[in-house]
Amino acid sequence: MKARNMGLILAALVLLAGLPWYGSDLLVQFGINALLLAVLAQGWNIIGGYTGYASFGNSVFYGLGSYGVAIAMVQWHLPFGVGMLFGVVLAVAFAVLLGVPVLRLRGHYFAIATLALAAVMTAIVSNLSLAGQNIGLVLPPLNNDKLFYELSLGLLTITTLTIWGLTRSRFGFGLIAIRENEEGAAVMGVNTTLYKVTAFTLSGIFSALAGGIHAYWITFLDPESAFDLTLNVKMIIMAVFGGPGTVFGPIVGAFSLSAISEFLSSEVTSIAGLFFGVVIVAAVVFMPRGLADMLRRGRDMGWGYFAENIRRHRL
Amino acid sequence: MKGRPESRPLLKVENLNVGYSGMPVLHDVTLEVHPAEMVALVGSNGAGKTTLLRALSRMLPCTGRVAMNGREFEGLTPDQVFGLGLVQVPEGRQLFDRMTVQDNLLMGSYRRMDKAVIARDLDRIYTLFPPLAERRHLLAGNMSGGEQQMCAIARALMAAPVLMMVDEMSLGLAPVVVEQLMKVLTDIRTDGVTVLLVEQDVHLALSYADRGYVMETGNIVREGRARDLLNDQTIRKAYWGL
Amino acid sequence: MKPLLEVRHATRRFAGLVALKDVSFTLAPGEILGLIGPNGAGKTTLVNLVSGTLSPSAGDILFRNETINRLPAFRRARLGIGRTFQIMQPFPGLPVLDNVAVGAMFGRDGGHSNLVAAREYARECLEFVGLNNVIDKRADELSGPGRKRLELAKALAMQPQLLLCDEVMAGLNHVEIEEVIDLIRKVRERGISILVIEHVIKAIRSLSDRLLVLHHGEKIAEGEPDAVLENPIVIEAYLGKKRS
Numbered sequence: 001m002k003a004r005n006m007g008l009i010l011a012a013l014v015l016l017a018g019l020p021w022y023g024s025d026l027l028v029q030f031g032i033n034a035l036l037l038a039v040l041a042q043g044w045n046i047i048g049g050y051t052g053y054a055s056f057g058n059s060v061f062y063g064l065g066s067y068g069v070a071i072a073m074v075q076w077h078l079p080f081g082v083g084m085l086f087g088v089v090l091a092v093a094f095a096v097l098l099g100v101p102v103l104r105l106r107g108h109y110f111a112i113a114t115l116a117l118a119a120v121m122t123a124i125v126s127n128l129s130l131a132g133q134n135i136g137l138v139l140p141p142l143n144n145d146k147l148f149y150e151l152s153l154g155l156l157t158i159t160t161l162t163i164w165g166l167t168r169s170r171f172g173f174g175l176i177a178i179r180e181n182e183e184g185a186a187v188m189g190v191n192t193t194l195y196k197v198t199a200f201t202l203s204g205i206f207s208a209l210a211g212g213i214h215a216y217w218i219t220f221l222d223p224e225s226a227f228d229l230t231l232n233v234k235m236i237i238m239a240v241f242g243g244p245g246t247v248f249g250p251i252v253g254a255f256s257l258s259a260i261s262e263f264l265s266s267e268v269t270s271i272a273g274l275f276f277g278v279v280i281v282a283a284v285v286f287m288p289r290g291l292a293d294m295l296r297r298g299r300d301m302g303w304g305y306f307a308e309n310i311r312r313h314r315l
Numbered sequence: 316m317k318g319r320p321e322s323r324p325l326l327k328v329e330n331l332n333v334g335y336s337g338m339p340v341l342h343d344v345t346l347e348v349h350p351a352e353m354v355a356l357v358g359s360n361g362a363g364k365t366t367l368l369r370a371l372s373r374m375l376p377c378t379g380r381v382a383m384n385g386r387e388f389e390g391l392t393p394d395q396v397f398g399l400g401l402v403q404v405p406e407g408r409q410l411f412d413r414m415t416v417q418d419n420l421l422m423g424s425y426r427r428m429d430k431a432v433i434a435r436d437l438d439r440i441y442t443l444f445p446p447l448a449e450r451r452h453l454l455a456g457n458m459s460g461g462e463q464q465m466c467a468i469a470r471a472l473m474a475a476p477v478l479m480m481v482d483e484m485s486l487g488l489a490p491v492v493v494e495q496l497m498k499v500l501t502d503i504r505t506d507g508v509t510v511l512l513v514e515q516d517v518h519l520a521l522s523y524a525d526r527g528y529v530m531e532t533g534n535i536v537r538e539g540r541a542r543d544l545l546n547d548q549t550i551r552k553a554y555w556g557l
Numbered sequence: 558m559k560p561l562l563e564v565r566h567a568t569r570r571f572a573g574l575v576a577l578k579d580v581s582f583t584l585a586p587g588e589i590l591g592l593i594g595p596n597g598a599g600k601t602t603l604v605n606l607v608s609g610t611l612s613p614s615a616g617d618i619l620f621r622n623e624t625i626n627r628l629p630a631f632r633r634a635r636l637g638i639g640r641t642f643q644i645m646q647p648f649p650g651l652p653v654l655d656n657v658a659v660g661a662m663f664g665r666d667g668g669h670s671n672l673v674a675a676r677e678y679a680r681e682c683l684e685f686v687g688l689n690n691v692i693d694k695r696a697d698e699l700s701g702p703g704r705k706r707l708e709l710a711k712a713l714a715m716q717p718q719l720l721l722c723d724e725v726m727a728g729l730n731h732v733e734i735e736e737v738i739d740l741i742r743k744v745r746e747r748g749i750s751i752l753v754i755e756h757v758i759k760a761i762r763s764l765s766d767r768l769l770v771l772h773h774g775e776k777i778a779e780g781e782p783d784a785v786l787e788n789p790i791v792i793e794a795y796l797g798k799k800r801s
Contacts (some may be wrong), residue, residue, distance in 0.1 A: 168672050169672070170662045170663075170668075170669075170670055170671070170672070170675075173655075173658070173659045173662055173672075174659075174662070174663065176648060176651075176659070177648070177659050177663075180648050181642075183610060183630075184642055185631075185663075186609075186610075186629070186630040186631050186634075187608050187609065187610065187630045187631075187633075187634060187640050188631075188634055188639075188659070188660055188663045188664065188711075188715060189631050189634030189635050189663030189664045189665075189667065189668060189715060190631055190663050191631050192631065335701075335728070338700075338701030338702075338727075338728035338729075339728065339730070340728055342730075359595065359596075359756060359758070359795060360595060360596040360756050361724070361727055361756035361757070362756075483596075486596070486597065487597075490798075515595055515596060515795075515797075516796070516797030517795075517796040517797050518796055518797040518798060518799050518800055519797045519798075519800070520797075522800045532757055533728075550796070551792050551795070551796055554795065554796060555758035555759060555762075555786070555795075556757065556758060556759040557758065557759050557762070557786075
């Protein structure tokens with residue numbers, strides 16, 4: 001990695017870390033949301049972007065992480081850290097036990113199966129008294145947005161570092177091979193089952209951690225909001241908009257789309273949804289491989305980049 | 316003895332070149348088909364036969380001249396080529412499996428407007444292909460391989476073709492069935508339908524055709540009257556590019 | 558000398574269709590065996606049985622005297638069975654070097670474990686196939702013949718003992734075919750045994766030590782190339798039955 005880029009990233013990190021001191025309260029809250037969304041997008045990136053398995057089950061991991069923290073703190077009076085660990089354990093168990101059968105499916109079938117899992121989890125948790133059933137749980141309040149902000153930033157940094165490490169590791173190359181040609185990868189010596197389940201698990205761990213932080217920050221959760229499917233859709237859109245299979249793409253996607261969404265809701269409230277939809281459609285038409293790809297190749301190709309995308313996708 | 320006047324070629328292909336993503340597949344293919352002829356195009360797998368048919372139907376970009384009845388194909392789309400009367404019976408039949416035989420046949424005449432003539436043609440088809448008449452309300456996918464091939468040919472005929480291109484008809488069919496189908500193809504020539512027969516089975520194709528072309532790795536390596544090619548002891552060398 | 562690969566009475570059925578029936582043959586170390594046959598003969602099915610993409614319905618596959626019937630594909634790669642694919646799929650976004658490095662990171666005995674060593678070895682393989690001048694290009698910028706060499710380099714990076722080549726000659730002109738033939742001979746000189754599926758008969762005749770002919774899933778001939786190609790049974794399989 002070039003020294004100049006390294007410097008820029010460190011500078012950005014420092015700037016971001018300092019936000020709670022120079023930014024408004026509203027901005028910090030926006031920041032926490034955006035950062036957690038970025039973590040989710042990055043988590044999805046591992047299984048969806050790099051391995052090529054578009055998961056609609058990441059919201060399950062998020063929910064498990066939330067409930068892990070909530071149950072540990074509310075029912076068993078354990079500290080937050082232990083709660084986070086518990087959430088991770090739940091996520092890993094889920095990923096390994098259900099990942100093995102579900103990852104045998106390809107493409108659309110895999111997506112549908114994970115979708116089904118999400119629905120099932122909501123139903124199960126709604127009936128668990130330990131989890132407060134339909135009413136949910138209320139966590140002990142902690143009024144310290146600064147702390148949550150830094151935790152979220154820290155989590156995003158770790159997640160991104162992990163992905164960066166992936167791109168230089170045998171494991172990461174194996175995932176890419178699976179994405180590009182799973183049969184070819186197997187024949188080349190990649191233990192595809194092991195790698196897929198590991199990617200799913202890794203993706204789940206980060207999603208769970210994000211869920212845990214969010215639960216403690218909001219101090220309330222119920223099955224509907226914890227396993228919210230629209231969250232999964234959001235994280236996919238953000239990852240894909242920014243650039244799936246890249247290190248920074250999902251972060252850029254999450255930040256930019258959060259900002260656009262925020263701006264639209266405040267300025268043009270009534271048709272915010274419509275505009276957001278138009279933005280997404282335009283992105284899919286003109287830059288289907290995400291912002292990252294556009295920035296990289298658009299520079300050399302100029303306007304021809306968009307023309308080629310339209311032609312290639314036969315519009 | 317009166318000599319036959321030189322009939323103008325129905326289909327004329329000159330210097331056709333086709334490539335897939337940077338790889339040339341057909342090199343300078345030149346051939347012609349005369350009215351009411353049966354021309355055999357033979358070659359082993361990978362020789363480029365199906366690619367040639369697809370290029371003629373304008374489903375693939377290519378360079379070179381293709382003209383039928385004097386009409387150039389430059390810039391035409393596949394459905395326009397179909398409209399001119401160039402109809403393909405594709406490899407593997409490609410029937411609408413879950414439609415009845417009759418519906419499949421009617422789909423063949425989908426673009427024709429002359430309802431009365433279509434009805435007459437349908438009756439003619441049923442006379443020509445009694446097994447199809449018997450099975451007209453059966454789902455096409457439930458028939459045997461030979462019956463399906465028959466249906467595919469009949470469907471192409473329902474489009475009132477000028478030139479019918481049949482791709483690998485004999486694959487997977489019993490010899491008896493193949494002979495039956497070949498007989499049908501020979502018979503329809505009296506109705507003015509010209510046939511370009513693409514086949515792996517060289518002897519089969521050449522024993523029914525008038526003329527033949529042998530393809531090998533994208534090139535025409537031998538051509539001539541079918542009878543002469545059949546008697547040519549070295550034809551396998553051409554077929555294999557040796 | 559013990560054969561490297563032994564296929565005994567291999568049969569493979571697919572829901573009523575017998576794609577391969579009772580096929581047996583051996584491949585000696587350092588041998589180039591050509592696998593030919595008309596369309597639908599079962600050649601790819603046979604290669605899939607050896608590479609592990611499919612398991613046999615009956616019969617045995619032995620590699621270095623070990624039965625590998627139920628061994629999953631990736632374990633066979635670790636044993637030293639490598640394969641090229643007919644429809645080459647390089648990783649388009651990655652440079653040529655990394656495409657081959659992936660092969661070097663897996664393959665025999667698990668391959669190289671770190672990226673640097675893998676890239677080093679990938680460089681060697683690319684040089685071997687003559688692509689050292691395009692190492693930094695993106696894989697999708699390569700021409701057709703270039704991609705075929707890339708596919709070969711990737712397979713070589715796996716350090717195979719047995720290489721299964723699936724139609725490497727398709728679409729190449731005469732000059733390019735000669736180059737690929739030379740390349741495959743060089744691969745053999747390194748001690749790698751090769752099973753080649755090919756449709757370009759002219760090419761496979763000069764390349765192979767022996768030919769194996771499949772037709773409708775059965776072995777119909779085996780032996781020295783010229784003898785096999787003169788065999789009337791083989792000629793009839795390709796050209797059809799002679800008629801009166």
